């Protein structure tokens with residue numbers, strides 16, 4: 517049977533849920549080998565989970581110096597493995613994943629398809645383009661085609677597999693490596709990450725101020741155990757941080773529930789959230805474009821409606 521490689525997304529030995537999506541998508545291409553690149557011993561906490569979500573084999577390339585290196589450990593490892601035993605490679609379409617994919621494709625003389633939403637058995641892949649209004653299918657050449665898969669686009673379908681572990685040496689850093697000399701972790705939010713949240717409450721320019729976010733958007737998100745998002749205009753107005761921007765030039769989210777407060781529904785925003793399962797919009801303009809994709813639309817003043825909604829949810833929770 518043909519094989520496919522998946523680069524495992526993990527932080528300090530904790531598996532990122534996107535890995536299950538990568539394995540599900542890669543299964544169309546063949547038996548999946550999950551590749552763990554990290555600090556010495558990382559695979560010991562991950563191997564069982566990787567088998568449970570469908571890795572037929574796990575290859576771990578680990579080194580004590582991993583934390584002080586960027587990108588090249590993953591590129592070197594996947595290059596070595598795929599050079600010796602060619603097969604398609606699937607990584608997450610993150611900033612790092614896209615860079616790894618580009619470098620790998622050059623080294624392996626294969627094509628790369630970025631930000632795909634599905635991978636097909638014939639090695640073609642599906643893109644969603646023009647603000648997610650059109651789907652296209654693209655083919656890619658080479659014996660080790662590289663795909664970056666958009667997080668949240670594929671529903672994880674874990675089918676347990678053998679997960680046979682093999683540990684290989686991670687080459688030590690050379691003069692080509694970027695070495696991290698100091699590291700300050702970013703502040704960890706109490707709320708779930710936007711890309712993983714089951715519920716997202718997003719505010720737009722209509723929220724009107726920083727206080728609009730802290731008094732209305734955040735409390736509603738917290739009641740739903742959800743994440744907070746924002747439009748670019750809300751970010752540009754400095755109502756909320758740029759890390760929370762949703763849309764073409766921000767995050768793409770696919771939650772079960774998306775609540776849009778004071779958001780007009782510009783295509784650059786909706787391209788990042790229109791795959792949400794249920795969309796609720798509150799906007800005082802009945803012609804706002806967001807209502808075209810909303811499952812439930814409320815025409816009215818968000819400053820009147822949101823506090824009532826918060827109160828109602830609180831009462832039902834008690």
Ligand SMILES: Cc1cc2nc3c(=O)[nH]c(=O)nc-3n(C[C@H](O)[C@H](O)[C@H](O)COP(=O)(O)OP(=O)(O)OC[C@H]3O[C@@H](n4cnc5c(N)ncnc54)[C@H](O)[C@@H]3O)c2cc1C
Nearest residue numbers: 720721722747748763764765766778780784785799800818
């Ligand atoms: C290249 C490019 C990339 C872009 N990328 C992104 C992106 O990634 N993400 C993104 O979001 N945008 C992006 N944009 C910007 C996008 O085009 C829109 O300008 C933006 O999404 C609009 O944000 P908004 O809905 O908050 O603001 P507006 O369009 O100004 O809408 C505000 C809405 O709030 C409503 N409102 C006002 N007051 C109230 C109230 N009291 N109660 C209820 N409703 C009220 C209004 O009726 C209005 O519909 C991009 C633009 C370009 C050109």
